[in-house]
Amino acid sequence: MANIKSAKKRIATSERNRLRNRMYNAGVRTLVKKCLGACTDYGTHPDEAGRERLTISVRAAFSRIDKAVKRGVLHRNAAAHQKSRLSQAVKHALEPALPAPSANG
Template sequence: MANNKSSKKRVEIAERNRLQNKSYKSALRTLMKRCFTACSAYAEKPGDDAKATVQSSMNAAFSKIDKAVKRGVLHRNNGAHQKSRLTEAVKKAIEPAATAS
């Protein structure tokens, strides 16, 4: 338990930061999941609307990843790894559909 005023304040600040980081990571996971679902939907039924959905969900996820790295919620290598995963999934979904069309 914290003994003096400054250590009590540090505990409060750490808890505040933990909750903010948790919220950021949760939003990030949601956006990434949304992008993966859009990719699988596009792979099943290709179309212009589905392709636009994939692109917009990927852009939103990229933006959130970059902001999380900037804020220090994610390490930059972790951010790069997540962006790489998304890019790979999008390419895998779009390229076979493009060759089939």
């Protein structure tokens, strides 16, 4: 344990920041899971209500990811990676894969 006053302050600050960062990361993970769940739900049962839930969940996840970057919890490249992954999942849910063209013309 630290004996110096400034070291004790630094430990308290680090702990406070760790807990705040943990809260933001947990929120990001939760919203990403909800978005991916909405993608699979819409993929199995496509309807207008599911599409609306999907767009709302994507917006919420993107917003939380951007806020985490703004506060320094996530690196911007990590956030871009997560947003890209979510966008790809949403695209595949909304536009099912087309059959591959045949090779013999």
